[in-house]
Amino acid sequence: MIPRTLILTALLALTGTTQAALSWSSQLPPNPHADHAGHGGHGGRGAGTPFILRDGDGATAQLRLPTLVRRALEPDAQGLVTLQPSGLLSYHLLLATRSSPGREEVALRYHYLNGKPSDASPSLLVNSRKATLDIIPAPLTREHQRYQANGAYHYLLRYGDLPLANTEVRLTTSNGSVLSTTSDHRGRLSFTLPDDFPEVQAGRGANRPAEFLLSATHTQAGTQHLTTLSADYHADPAHWRSALGGWLALLGGFVGGLAVVQFSRNSSEENARD
Amino acid sequence: MTDRLNLSLLRKLVQLLAFLFLVYGSAIVGFYTADKISGALPALACAYDQQTADYCTLIPFQHQMDHRVGMVINAGGDLLKALLPSLITLGTFLLMFVVLNKAFCGWICPLGFFQEVLSLIGQKLGLRRIESLPEGLVLRVRPFKWVILLLLVFGLPLLAGLGSVGHELGSPYCSICPSRILTTLAAGDTSQVYLDTSSDGYFVLSLIANLLFGLMLAWGLFVRQPFCRICPMLALHAAFRSIGLVRLVKQGKPRCEKCGLCAKACPMDIREIHTEMEQRDVLFADCTLCGRCVEFCPDKEVLQLKYVTLPLFKADPAYFKRRKQAQGQWEKRNLLAWWRKRRGGAA
Numbered sequence: 001m002i003p004r005t006l007i008l009t010a011l012l013a014l015t016g017t018t019q020a021a022l023s024w025s026s027q028l029p030p031n032p033h034a035d036h037a038g039h040g041g042h043g044g045r046g047a048g049t050p051f052i053l054r055d056g057d058g059a060t061a062q063l064r065l066p067t068l069v070r071r072a073l074e075p076d077a078q079g080l081v082t083l084q085p086s087g088l089l090s091y092h093l094l095l096a097t098r099s100s101p102g103r104e105e106v107a108l109r110y111h112y113l114n115g116k117p118s119d120a121s122p123s124l125l126v127n128s129r130k131a132t133l134d135i136i137p138a139p140l141t142r143e144h145q146r147y148q149a150n151g152a153y154h155y156l157l158r159y160g161d162l163p164l165a166n167t168e169v170r171l172t173t174s175n176g177s178v179l180s181t182t183s184d185h186r187g188r189l190s191f192t193l194p195d196d197f198p199e200v201q202a203g204r205g206a207n208r209p210a211e212f213l214l215s216a217t218h219t220q221a222g223t224q225h226l227t228t229l230s231a232d233y234h235a236d237p238a239h240w241r242s243a244l245g246g247w248l249a250l251l252g253g254f255v256g257g258l259a260v261v262q263f264s265r266n267s268s269e270e271n272a273r274d
Numbered sequence: 275m276t277d278r279l280n281l282s283l284l285r286k287l288v289q290l291l292a293f294l295f296l297v298y299g300s301a302i303v304g305f306y307t308a309d310k311i312s313g314a315l316p317a318l319a320c321a322y323d324q325q326t327a328d329y330c331t332l333i334p335f336q337h338q339m340d341h342r343v344g345m346v347i348n349a350g351g352d353l354l355k356a357l358l359p360s361l362i363t364l365g366t367f368l369l370m371f372v373v374l375n376k377a378f379c380g381w382i383c384p385l386g387f388f389q390e391v392l393s394l395i396g397q398k399l400g401l402r403r404i405e406s407l408p409e410g411l412v413l414r415v416r417p418f419k420w421v422i423l424l425l426l427v428f429g430l431p432l433l434a435g436l437g438s439v440g441h442e443l444g445s446p447y448c449s450i451c452p453s454r455i456l457t458t459l460a461a462g463d464t465s466q467v468y469l470d471t472s473s474d475g476y477f478v479l480s481l482i483a484n485l486l487f488g489l490m491l492a493w494g495l496f497v498r499q500p501f502c503r504i505c506p507m508l509a510l511h512a513a514f515r516s517i518g519l520v521r522l523v524k525q526g527k528p529r530c531e532k533c534g535l536c537a538k539a540c541p542m543d544i545r546e547i548h549t550e551m552e553q554r555d556v557l558f559a560d561c562t563l564c565g566r567c568v569e570f571c572p573d574k575e576v577l578q579l580k581y582v583t584l585p586l587f588k589a590d591p592a593y594f595k596r597r598k599q600a601q602g603q604w605e606k607r608n609l610l611a612w613w614r615k616r617r618g619g620a621a
Contacts, residue, residue, distance in 0.1 A: 237468075
């Protein structure tokens with residue numbers, strides 16, 4: 001069992017501290033009804049998707065395609081990068097790195113883009129070497145599945161080519177929550193995303209997605225490795241979906257179906273008697 | 275076929291394997307590979323099931339109408355380019371379809387298999403089943419599959435893309451499809467059984483979905499293949515059935531007029547298999563190529579399943595005799611009969 005402990009609901013100041021790490025975040029649309037992630041969480045078309053590289057001074061950024069082809073990214077002064085379609089349909093990786101003596105920082109973010117189907121499996125991208133300390137989604141979400149509050153998601157922590165055990169990984173959200181967990185002996189860890197949206201409106205499109213950030217630190221051979229992995233997540237649909245109502249409706253259909261069978265049988269028997 | 279193995283049993287085995295593959299297949303082909311097969315097999319394998327190895331072809335059709343075609347018509351643009359993904363989806367559907375024709379329905383579809391299991395449960399419980407629906411009812415129900423295909427798979431999503439109706443009607447068929455509920459429940463995920471209160475449209479669609487699934491559960495115990503009769507996939511198959519390589523052919527004989535066992539065996543109540551005496555091609559729009567009509571035809575080679583010109587399975591008097599006997603014994607064994615016998619014995 002992977003230990004999972006809710007440490008505290010963070011104060012805004014604490015969240016601000018966490019945001020200081022090298023990390024990617026999406027530039028949220030001004031209108032919460034504008035579905036910036038496109039249908040089913042696999043990216044919009046045409047106009048490009050904006051991302052911000054936080055605390056990116058001195059960092060180099062690149063886009064890694066599903067085929068592992070690399071394209072340099074040039075964030076502007078505010079760290080803004082607009083991701084254009086690569087022509088390939090699959091997950092892409094936004095990767096930022098910064099090295100200084102005794103310190104190696106990496107920021108990761110996976111993003112689904114539309115295009116022609118790619119022969120490359122996403123496993124090629126997620127398992128490719130991109131950082132000495134890597135947080136690997138295990139797995140990435142599939143179509144019709146997005147990260148959402150109250151959902152449990154799994155990751156693998158890897159140092160070099162080996163799983164990294166017993167290492168703390170922190171999760172912070174833009175809604176102010178902070179959680180922490182420790183990787184198990186095989187480097188695995190999981191988080192249940194907090195249900196921390198302050199005012200949930202009914203409907204998926206009515207709620208602006210929030211951001212979560214996983215961060216892990218590991219020091220070895222005098223070098224501190226700091227890696228972040230970010231993604232957006234959505235309000236739990238259970239807020240506007242009633243499971244009990246669904247089961248009752250299903251039961252109603254079943255009972256109604258039995259009644260129809262009985263009624264039609266009675267009618268045909270009466271007709272036969274007449 | 276041996277005494278023990280018959281076409282129906284073989285078909286059930288294929289259906290079971292197909293069900294396991296389509297519902298839990300990502301465990302076999304890998305989580306990410308499963309994503310890549312999307313849209314290829316025209317069976318009702320559902321994208322909402324996170325363990326599936328395949329997606330139903332109806333999903334991309336709805337999305338393309340909503341997100342591509344409708345939007346391009348609305349905003350202006352290259353319509354041919356917008357239609358291209360739909361044509362590719364249709365192309366992949368047809369490639370698979372040519373190989374197996376409508377046998378996808380009768381041999382592979384997980385929802386079709388589930389309804390056969392329901393039927394089996396009803397029979398084994400000893401419920402008084404309705405073996406054949408009245409002809410008038412069958413004829414009245416038949417157009418519904420076309421209405422659902424044209425309205426829910428193409429029409430409303432296109433209107434949603436045009437902005438004429440709300441976005442909740444962007445994928446209305448998926449919203450009511452019983453396979454979405456079945457395959458997710460089969461994968462241990464109960465999240466698709468819900469009433470959505472976010473808008474009137476979503477509420478109505480989610481209500482219909484659950485009622486329809488409940489109805490299918492109840493009717494499946496008494497009636498053969500209740501949902502298949504209105505399934506838009508059946509209509510999509512029917513539209514292209516002339517290009518499929520698997521055929522159902524008939525060489526009618528005078529005895530056929532008095533017989534009618536083929537029509538009684540048909541789970542879709544296609545009485546035309548019996549009455550049709552002129553044309554050789556008896557692959558009707560509602561046929562699922564299950565082959566039961568061939569199994570229960572008592573005359574030599576009157577009905578045949580063929581792969582182009584190669585006979586796959588022919589009607590045969592000896593086979594019919596064995597099959598009828600086996601069916602009779604199978605139907606005698608049920609819970610109610612066992613209970614009555616036990617009570618009778620005790621008395």
